Amino acid sequence: MFDRVFTPAWNPFYCLGALGYFYFWVVAGTGLYIYIFFDTGLTEAYASVEYMTHQQWYLAGVMRSLHRYASDALVIMTLLHLLREFAFDRYRGGRWFSWVTGIPMIWMIFAAGITGYWLVWDMLAQYIAIATTEWLDWLPIFGEPVARNFLSASHLDDRFFTLMIFIHIAVPLILLFVMWFHLQRVSYAKVNPERGLAIGTLLMLLTISFVKPAISHAPANLDLVPGKLDLDWFYLWVYPLINVTSAELVWALAFFGTILLLFVPWLPPRAKKSAAIVNLNNCNGCTRCAVDCPFSAISMQRRSDGAPFSQEAVVDPDMCVSCGICVGSCPTATPFRRRGPLVPGIELPDLTIARLRDLTEQAASKLCGDNRIIAFGCEFAADLEKKKCENVGVVKLPCIAMLPPSFIDFVLSRDLAAGVMLVGCRDGECHYRLGARWMAERITGVRDPRLRARVARKRVRSIQVAPAHTEDLLSEITKFTSDLAEMDLQGAAVLEEAERDSPEIGAPH
Amino acid sequence: MKHVLQYCGQALVYALFGGLVWYFSSAPQYINLASGKAVIKLSFAHAAQHVSACRTRSPAELQKLAPNMRQARECPRERLPVYVELDIDGRRALSESLPPTGLSGDGASKIYRRLTVSAGTHTINVRLRESARSEGFDFAVMRVVNLADRQNFSIDFNLPKGGFILE
Numbered sequence: 001m002f003d004r005v006f007t008p009a010w011n012p013f014y015c016l017g018a019l020g021y022f023y024f025w026v027v028a029g030t031g032l033y034i035y036i037f038f039d040t041g042l043t044e045a046y047a048s049v050e051y052m053t054h055q056q057w058y059l060a061g062v063m064r065s066l067h068r069y070a071s072d073a074l075v076i077m078t079l080l081h082l083l084r085e086f087a088f089d090r091y092r093g094g095r096w097f098s099w100v101t102g103i104p105m106i107w108m109i110f111a112a113g114i115t116g117y118w119l120v121w122d123m124l125a126q127y128i129a130i131a132t133t134e135w136l137d138w139l140p141i142f143g144e145p146v147a148r149n150f151l152s153a154s155h156l157d158d159r160f161f162t163l164m165i166f167i168h169i170a171v172p173l174i175l176l177f178v179m180w181f182h183l184q185r186v187s188y189a190k191v192n193p194e195r196g197l198a199i200g201t202l203l204m205l206l207t208i209s210f211v212k213p214a215i216s217h218a219p220a221n222l223d224l225v226p227g228k229l230d231l232d233w234f235y236l237w238v239y240p241l242i243n244v245t246s247a248e249l250v251w252a253l254a255f256f257g258t259i260l261l262l263f264v265p266w267l268p269p270r271a272k273k274s275a276a277i278v279n280l281n282n283c284n285g286c287t288r289c290a291v292d293c294p295f296s297a298i299s300m301q302r303r304s305d306g307a308p309f310s311q312e313a314v315v316d317p318d319m320c321v322s323c324g325i326c327v328g329s330c331p332t333a334t335p336f337r338r339r340g341p342l343v344p345g346i347e348l349p350d351l352t353i354a355r356l357r358d359l360t361e362q363a364a365s366k367l368c369g370d371n372r373i374i375a376f377g378c379e380f381a382a383d384l385e386k387k388k389c390e391n392v393g394v395v396k397l398p399c400i401a402m403l404p405p406s407f408i409d410f411v412l413s414r415d416l417a418a419g420v421m422l423v424g425c426r427d428g429e430c431h432y433r434l435g436a437r438w439m440a441e442r443i444t445g446v447r448d449p450r451l452r453a454r455v456a457r458k459r460v461r462s463i464q465v466a467p468a469h470t471e472d473l474l475s476e477i478t479k480f481t482s483d484l485a486e487m488d489l490q491g492a493a494v495l496e497e498a499e500r501d502s503p504e505i506g507a508p509h
Numbered sequence: 510m511k512h513v514l515q516y517c518g519q520a521l522v523y524a525l526f527g528g529l530v531w532y533f534s535s536a537p538q539y540i541n542l543a544s545g546k547a548v549i550k551l552s553f554a555h556a557a558q559h560v561s562a563c564r565t566r567s568p569a570e571l572q573k574l575a576p577n578m579r580q581a582r583e584c585p586r587e588r589l590p591v592y593v594e595l596d597i598d599g600r601r602a603l604s605e606s607l608p609p610t611g612l613s614g615d616g617a618s619k620i621y622r623r624l625t626v627s628a629g630t631h632t633i634n635v636r637l638r639e640s641a642r643s644e645g646f647d648f649a650v651m652r653v654v655n656l657a658d659r660q661n662f663s664i665d666f667n668l669p670k671g672g673f674i675l676e
Contacts, residue, residue, distance in 0.1 A: 002522075004515070004518070005515055005518035005519055005522060006515075006518075006519060006522075007515070010519075012522075068534060069530050069531075069534060072530045072533070072534050073526075073530055076526075076529070076530070127541055134621070134623070137621060143554070143610060143616065143617070143619075144554040144617070144619055145552060145554070145619055145620075145621035147552070147621050148552050148553075148554070148621060151550060151552050151663045151665060152661070152663045152665075152676050154676070200519060200523055201523070201526075203523075204523040204524075204526065204527040205527070205530075207527065208527050208530060208531050212531055214534075222661060223660065223661055224659050224660065224661055225541070225542045225546075225547070225548045225659045225660070225661045226541050226542065226659075227540065227541060227542050227543075227544065227659050228538050228539070228540055228541075229538065229539045229540075229541055230535040230536060230538055230539075231535070231538075231539045232533070232534050232535060233533040233534075233536075233537075234530075234533055234534065240539055243541075
């Protein structure tokens with residue numbers, strides 16, 4: 001549905017992480033502006049925030065509101081991003097690094113958000129300050145209860161605000177560093193949403209900021225206990241939870257929850273597919289596999305076998321997710337080769353190129369009818385097996401970009417089928433991030449290895465379809481079959497016409 | 510027409526997402542303390558007396574020590590626990606023995622307790638024992654207070670300032 005409403009390029013679900021980055025920058029930019037007007041101090045803090053909210057409502061007030069609402073949106077995006085990556089099984093194997101580095105970011109986002117509310121020093125801030133320090137005091141690490149700082153007005157001084165503003169600025173800076181770290185093993189990471197989406201979401205935040213500006217509670221007063229509070233439930237839900245349960249239970253949840261999340265990539269155990277292997281005899285160090293790898297699992301290193309090439313591809317098995325995209329990018333992975341064993345420069349031990357050629361030929365041999373189709377499909381896209389029939393043979397791959405374009409030429413030039421169908425994930429939803437994109441670029445000739453010019457493009461049909469939309473696949477197969485039939489009819493007509501126009505060989509004059 | 514529908518759909522999604530942010534950024538309201546209630550907080554960090562008094566070392570004992578460690582007086586580090594009782598309107602609200610902190614048990618005993626009571630007049634009786642005595646208390650104070658709605662009433666202990674501080 002979101003594809004239809006937003007188009008795949010703008011679909012927010014395809015760029016949840018990038019939207020998170022965007023909200024972070026909005027929070028950082030607005031935070032810089034309101035910091036100009038912010039005063040640290042028991043009475044000055046509240047007064048300065050009130051000035052921004054009421055006297056300079058048109059700019060500083062809007063900035064304050066944007067600061068709050070973008071922070072809230074950041075929490076939502078982070079949660080959705082985490083759930084989506086988990087739901088689509090995109091956290092194991094070589095992806096463990098991004099998952100594990102993402103977990104501390106959750107703590108940092110909350111720490112930054114909560115200290116932000118603290119700085120306003122209104123009744124809500126007072127509630128947060130006391131509840132936080134009471135929670136911290138459960139840990140047996142403080143010589144004196146930290147919450148004693150808020151026992152009465154005489155216990156508090158301005159230094160506490162200096163500490164809070166330091167934390168509120170330092171934590172996001174560390175967060176930014178971890179955000180950079182988070183993407184170190186992701187090549188071609190998307191850190192900016194499409195411009196249209198960014199404008200749309202910014203307009204949404206601005207609208208809320210104008211219609212419902214962020215306001216403060218009454219000024220903090222340690223002689224009184226905060227009563228009714230308009231909590232920001234995105235950040236502050238933990239405090240009622242402590243109240244309803246206990247500090248120790250919430251510590252246990254936080255601690256064991258974090259540990260569990262950190263170890264999720266290794267739980268429950270799942271058999272890891274074999275990592276790609278490099279066959280140096282056939283690797284000329286062309287770098288295509290390293291350039292195309294979506295997880296930076298391949299590096300180019302100095303040649304070690306004395307062959308007359310400067311580099312060789314080296315696979316890091318811990319980072320390899322066995323997607324096979326490197327195999328699809330290898331120019332030596334061509335099924336035409338018949339002399340000697342078919343061993344390309346790089347391949348997956350679980351699905352070698354020779355095996356892929358065998359599977360293709362087996363699928364073709366079972367086809368009957370006039371409009372035979374070989375469908376190469378990604379195992380994470382729509383289920384092709386259900387669509388297998390007399391004239392459609394199926395070859396499944398870990399990722400559609402594992403298919404070297406020469407296979408398409410092979411199928412058509414050897415008349416193994418009348419048409420080739422390529423079924424991949426939707427762009428933006430590709431299980432291995434870049435497979436659908438790389439395949440499209442290889443077919444259209446903008447990325448190596450390119451599909452040869454001699455291949456009739458009308459006999460190649462590419463479709464990107466989600467598992468939930470198998471009916472789209474069925475209708476596309478039906479359409480492709482009828483298109484192939486029409487092509488054959490036109491071809492026969494042209495041939496007949498040519499035969500009619502040309503003089504018959506050996507005819508009497 | 511298709512574009513119009515797309516833009517309408519996008520506007521709807523933004524409205525729903527914005528509505529989510531809008532509502533939960535400040536609602537539903539949370540009641541931290543109901544009307545008609547007040548809070549009494551008892552908190553202090555106080556080091557009790559040492560487990561035993563200092564004593565003077567004999568010349569023989571001093572001779573056994575290294576020359577740089579020949580202190581005439583030997584004082585134990587360990588401290589006694591602080592025992593505290595709090596009665597509100599004649600009923601025991603709290604009684605705790607607070608062990609000293611620190612690996613050697615030589616630090617201050619600490620406490621932070623929050624008690625919710627109804628607003629109005631209350632008789633507060635708080636007592637503290639910091640010595641080795643088994644009966645009675647070293648410090649005690651009784652006061653009748655009239656707590657306003659949502660008032661935060663604190664009971665602190667500070668020996669240099671004379672003992673209990675109620676405010």
